[in-house]
Amino acid sequence: EDQVTQSPEALRLQEGESSSLNCSYTVSGLRGLFWYRQDPGKGPEFLFTLYSAGEEKEKERLKATLTKKESFLHITAPKPEDSATYLCALREAGNMLTFGGGTRLMVKP
Amino acid sequence: SQTIHQWPATLVQPVGSPLSLECTVEGTSNPNLYWYRQAAGRGLQLLFYSVGIGQISSEVPQNLSASRPQDRQFILSSKKLLLSDSGFYLCAWSVAHSLQETQYFGPGTRLLVL
Numbered sequence: 001e002d003q004v005t006q007s008p009e010a011l012r013l014q015e016g017e018s019s020s021l022n023c024s025y026t027v028s029g030l031r032g033l034f035w036y037r038q039d040p041g042k043g044p045e046f047l048f049t050l051y052s053a054g055e056e057k058e059k060e061r062l063k064a065t066l067t068k069k070e071s072f073l074h075i076t077a078p079k080p081e082d083s084a085t086y087l088c089a090l091r092e093a094g095n096m097l098t099f100g101g102g103t104r105l106m107v108k109p
Numbered sequence: 110s111q112t113i114h115q116w117p118a119t120l121v122q123p124v125g126s127p128l129s130l131e132c133t134v135e136g137t138s139n140p141n142l143y144w145y146r147q148a149a150g151r152g153l154q155l156l157f158y159s160v161g162i163g164q165i166s167s168e169v170p171q172n173l174s175a176s177r178p179q180d181r182q183f184i185l186s187s188k189k190l191l192l193s194d195s196g197f198y199l200c201a202w203s204v205a206h207s208l209q210e211t212q213y214f215g216p217g218t219r220l221l222v223l
Contacts, residue, residue: 004152032210034211034212036214041197041217041219042216042217043115043199043201043214043215043216043217044153044199044214045214046211046212046213046214049211087152087153089153091210095141095158095160095203095210096155096158096168097153097155097212099152099153099154100152101151101152102151102152
């Protein structure tokens with residue numbers, strides 16, 4: 001059975017303090033690893049898709065990387081507006097996604 | 110561009126009452142459609158998905174059902190709500206038959222069963 005584990009559950013950073021969020025997974029054949037951002041009371045917003053180990057994608061202060069066992073979401077010099085819950089999800093076969101529990105990020109000014 | 114709508118945004122219902130949540134997608138044809146539930150502070154659990162009109166697959170046995178009466182309309186229903194049905198319900202869509210399918214989510218419906 002697919003398993004997706006995100007850590008830490010919650011992360012508090014000062015503005016400008018860079019850090020990384022982790023998404024570890026066990027799957028027999030990965031067909032995509034997805035990162036989403038979710039603000040309170042709203043639907044998840046798509047950020048990145050990664051397909052193979054070694055792949056990296058960037059968007060503003062965010063960079064996602066992928067290995068055979070985990071993915072990292074690096075946040076460089078975060079701002080308060082980066083505060084949100086970050087979700088990762090994997091697709092093994094078909095159209096189904098398996099989501100992790102999320103990391104709640106709080107960036108203080 | 111594609112847009113996904115959900116209504117109502119918030120709903121408070123008594124135990125035992127019926128439920129109907131609606132999701133519509135604009136700007137695309139024959140999308141795959143999904144219903145998820147998110148418990149407070151937790152990840153998303155897939156409830157139903159549909160690859161076409163009248164085609165519904167259920168992932169979790171429960172008190173809920175889904176229907177797709179039109180190509181871009183997805184409805185989540187219940188005949189009698191339970192307290193455990195409370196949660197944040199999200200509809201999502203993706204492009205059918207795409208090698209790089211990404212799911213895009215709607216704004217969600219917050220359901221509170223009292």
